[in-house]
Each structure stands twice: as structure tokens, then as C-alpha cells.
Amino acid sequence: MSLYTFPTRPPYPIITCCVSPSPSLAPTIPSPPPSILPPTTTATAVPLLTCALQCPHFQSCSGCTHEFNLHRPIIVEEATDFFKSLGVSDFTFDSCRLWGWRCRAKLAVRGSIDNPLIGLYQEGTHNVVDIPQCKAHHPNINAAVEILRQGIRELNIEPYNEDQGTGDLRYIQMAVTTYNTALPAAERYRNGRVQVALVWNSRNEKSSNSDKLNALAKFLWRNGGPRSNLYLIHSVWANFQTSTNNIIFGNRWRHLLGERDFWEHVGGIDMSLDPSSFGQANTRAFDNLLRKLHKYVPYAASVADLYAGAGVIGLSLAATKKCRSVKCIEINKESRPSFEKTVDRLPNSILGSISWHNADTSIDPLSWLVGSDVIVVDPPRKGLDTSLIDALRTISSQKVKPSLKSSSSNIKEEKRPWVLREREHAKEASVQVGRETISADARSLPETLIYISCGWESFKEDCKSLLTSKSWHLEKAHGFNFFPGTQSIEVLAVFKRNLKKKKTGKKKKKQA
Numbered sequence: 001m002s003l004y005t006f007p008t009r010p011p012y013p014i015i016t017c018c019v020s021p022s023p024s025l026a027p028t029i030p031s032p033p034p035s036i037l038p039p040t041t042t043a044t045a046v047p048l049l050t051c052a053l054q055c056p057h058f059q060s061c062s063g064c065t066h067e068f069n070l071h072r073p074i075i076v077e078e079a080t081d082f083f084k085s086l087g088v089s090d091f092t093f094d095s096c097r098l099w100g101w102r103c104r105a106k107l108a109v110r111g112s113i114d115n116p117l118i119g120l121y122q123e124g125t126h127n128v129v130d131i132p133q134c135k136a137h138h139p140n141i142n143a144a145v146e147i148l149r150q151g152i153r154e155l156n157i158e159p160y161n162e163d164q165g166t167g168d169l170r171y172i173q174m175a176v177t178t179y180n181t182a183l184p185a186a187e188r189y190r191n192g193r194v195q196v197a198l199v200w201n202s203r204n205e206k207s208s209n210s211d212k213l214n215a216l217a218k219f220l221w222r223n224g225g226p227r228s229n230l231y232l233i234h235s236v237w238a239n240f241q242t243s244t245n246n247i248i249f250g251n252r253w254r255h256l257l258g259e260r261d262f263w264e265h266v267g268g269i270d271m272s273l274d275p276s277s278f279g280q281a282n283t284r285a286f287d288n289l290l291r292k293l294h295k296y297v298p299y300a301a302s303v304a305d306l307y308a309g310a311g312v313i314g315l316s317l318a319a320t321k322k323c324r325s326v327k328c329i330e331i332n333k334e335s336r337p338s339f340e341k342t343v344d345r346l347p348n349s350i351l352g353s354i355s356w357h358n359a360d361t362s363i364d365p366l367s368w369l370v371g372s373d374v375i376v377v378d379p380p381r382k383g384l385d386t387s388l389i390d391a392l393r394t395i396s397s398q399k400v401k402p403s404l405k406s407s408s409s410n411i412k413e414e415k416r417p418w419v420l421r422e423r424e425h426a427k428e429a430s431v432q433v434g435r436e437t438i439s440a441d442a443r444s445l446p447e448t449l450i451y452i453s454c455g456w457e458s459f460k461e462d463c464k465s466l467l468t469s470k471s472w473h474l475e476k477a478h479g480f481n482f483f484p485g486t487q488s489i490e491v492l493a494v495f496k497r498n499l500k501k502k503k504t505g506k507k508k509k510k511q512a
């Protein structure tokens, strides 16, 4: 089995895809296969071919919807016009890798022992399309899938049958870490290692088919682990799921083989990610976004990171902007261990307070907004919760009383928010949720709102709703090519709160 490697330099000039590239993060564009190059490359043909998907699964697989001009999805034009109409005429769009960008994939396993289908559903159906040569996947995801396919055949692992609820293996999640400091930086990405999570159709590891699970894990490790020719598997996990709904993961996770901790380096920090936590699929593009985000957060700011996952955005700001305080709010309790591990690796020079709260942002959202200078929101595709939008819309008219924090803290105390760091001298400037001490800061209202969105339609609605409230105006907007081959982009929008002008008390002179 050979690994796909990216050529370091394309053989002919590239139409660059970056509007605002940083030198170290220039787009990596592998050349298309020679067979599809025209005899003479014209100025107009070059961008079309250099930025074409060239995937054999295009059209049968629902993952990609666009074949050409991967560097500039059509939606970028719409976004440019949208932001222009709102007074932001310098919208930028950064592209990164166009192929091999997906470092995190969830794939269904269906079909039969002899002919396993490992891939995505066909649009609008539950028919799984096998995608062994997917061009979006990091090449080592495809390589790990091939080892898995072999294992399914050799060990008689039955793919899941949705109609009957039978079979062993339902889904897999493959996540690539490109953080291997034993390698030179330039070689790390292509040598990324895959954390494999097997979603097993049983209640737990004591179920009758658990021997097969262990055999499959060992097969993967033998053929892709450190003693194999290709060391591309980082670790193997099991998730147990028996429900008949469409939810991919069950609640029970087990680490089976390899390294337990999975590290990546983004936004200037080492970030730990367990398979049960949300992780961004496009590691490199996410790193670009974080670096842009840093520019909009003042030093020593206090930040609330809503929809935080394992807190990578908040922690990246804590480290790079020396934040006075960072509160991360996330509904999925499984993200907590990853957050804890990431905090343990933050530099000791960080002096502010950092906390992670297992809470629903939509419940009493104002309590998370008050006391922060900067709010970062990174909601799922459906956009912000209505109650949060309402709180943001009316924020300027809020009369924040000292008691507000105390009363909301009662709710949060039940969930035992835990505070990871607090140094003595940072105490006075920061407020810990759940404590009774209220400083002047506890009543301040945020002046900056940073909205990170992966759902363009919901973003437009939320954006209009915020602006019509007159509480906020839009200051900057950037787009990132997080999902080449699709019409989705990631947006980073910076809103500033409209501060009420103070009345001077002087009466206007009546004109004679």
C-alpha cells in the first residue's frame, strides 16, 4: 500500500487562492495528474485545472457538490456582496489546502463482509457510497480505511444493517493528528497519524461480539501501528451504540490501543482532543482562522467563549492575548477532559482565570455575557439560539444589577463549574462564576462580539437580527475555505457594540 504524498512544488505557476496569506501558511496545491493537463496551458485553463477536485466519487458521494474552482466557492461572491451591503467592503477570503484537507471524518459502514461499503450516504438516501479515493480526506484516512476494509473481510466483521439493526460495525470516525515533533515541520502534515474510533453495535465491551472488536483493533494496530511498515495509526477506540436512531455515537467510549492522548497544535497552543469531543475537520484552515481572530481581541481582555467544545478558541486567546479571564461554555460534558489536558499544557506565564462550564448557552444567556469584554460565539450550523440572539439584541438596554450574577450563579452552582486556574493577583480583576464576590467588572457589558459561523444561511439571519437591534454594528468580516468542494465557507465576523452617547446636560441654545 503506498501513501499519497503531496509534491512540494507544483510544476507550473499557480493562481494563488489566498487573499491574505501568511508566508508559512501558503496554500498547498498538488498538481493534477498529467493525463488531464491540456497540451498547452492557457491563462484561463490553468486555474480551472489546478483547482479542480478530480475525484472519482464526485456525484455519487454527497460530500462534495462542486468540482471546479475549489479555491473560490461561488458563495464567496454572495458573501462579498452581503458584507458590502452592510458597510464592510474589505471582506477577505483565505484558502488553504484544496485536497487532503479533511483531518476528521465520520463514515458509515454498510454492505457485506465481502464487500464492505465505507463512506457517506448518497444525497437524500441511506445508501452508503464507498469512497476509498476521496480527495477531501487526508490521505492517511484513506489508507487507514483500506486496512480496516481488509480487517472486516479477514475477521468476518459484519457491517451494520440499518433495517434489521444487526451487524457489528456501524460507523467509524477517523481523526488525524499532524503534530509529531519528531519530524521536521514540513513533513508533519503528510505523515499525520489516525485516531480510529469504531462505533460498535453492542451495549458495552462485555457483549457477545466483543472478541471481534478486540480482534479488529489488534488487526488495525498490527497493520498500521508502530511495528507495521506504515506507521499511520495513532490509536484505536471503541464507542458502543445500539440505538436505532440516526445518532452516530453512544455514550460509552473505551480506549483500546495506542496513545490515549491525541494532540494537535493550532492557534499557538497544544490542543488535546478525545474522540468524543467536537473537533474542526480542517485543521490547517482552523489555524488560519484562529490567527486572524487573535487580532480582534485586546490584550488582557476577559472573554466568554460560547459553544466552546473543548475550549480551543478560548484557550488559544488565553495564551496569546494574556486574557484576564476566559470562560468556556459547552453543552457536551465529554469535552471537559480534553479541555483539562489542554490547560495543563498552557504556558505557566498565563496569569488570568480560566474556566469551562458544562452548560446550555440558551439558558440564561445574559449571565454569560455580563462581565466579559469580548464574546466569541461558534454555534453549530443552525446558528445562535434564539434566547442568545435576544440577549445580544437587547444588551445595550440591560441594566445590570450586581444581584444578576449572584442569582444566575445559583443555577450554575448546581452544575459545579470548576475553575482551573486562579492566581492571587488576578482575583480582583476577574469574577468566578459561582462565587459571590462582585467587582466592577462583573457588571460590564461586552463591546466586541466575534461570530464564527459554518452555516452561511443562519449566519445571514443572525447578522441581520443583530444589526436591526441597533445594539451592534459590523466592523470586519473574513471568510475561510474550510470545506473545499462544497458551497460552505467559514465566516469570522466582528461586531462592535454601539455605545450610547452620554448626555452632556447642556441645553441647546435656541436660535434667535
Ligand SMILES: C[S@@+](CC[C@H](N)C(=O)[O-])C[C@H]1O[C@@H](n2cnc3c(N)ncnc32)[C@H](O)[C@@H]1O
Residues within 6 Å of the ligand: 278, 279, 280, 306, 307, 308, 309, 310, 311, 312, 313, 329, 330, 331, 332, 359, 360, 361, 362, 378, 379, 380, 381, 385, 454
Ligand atoms: C461548531 S462547534 C464549535 C466548537 C469549538 N468552538 C471548536 O472550534 O472546537 C459547536 C459546539 O457547540 C456545542 N453546543 C451546541 N449547542 C449548544 C448549547 N445550546 N450550549 C452550549 N454549547 C452548545 C456543540 O456541542 C459543539 O461543541
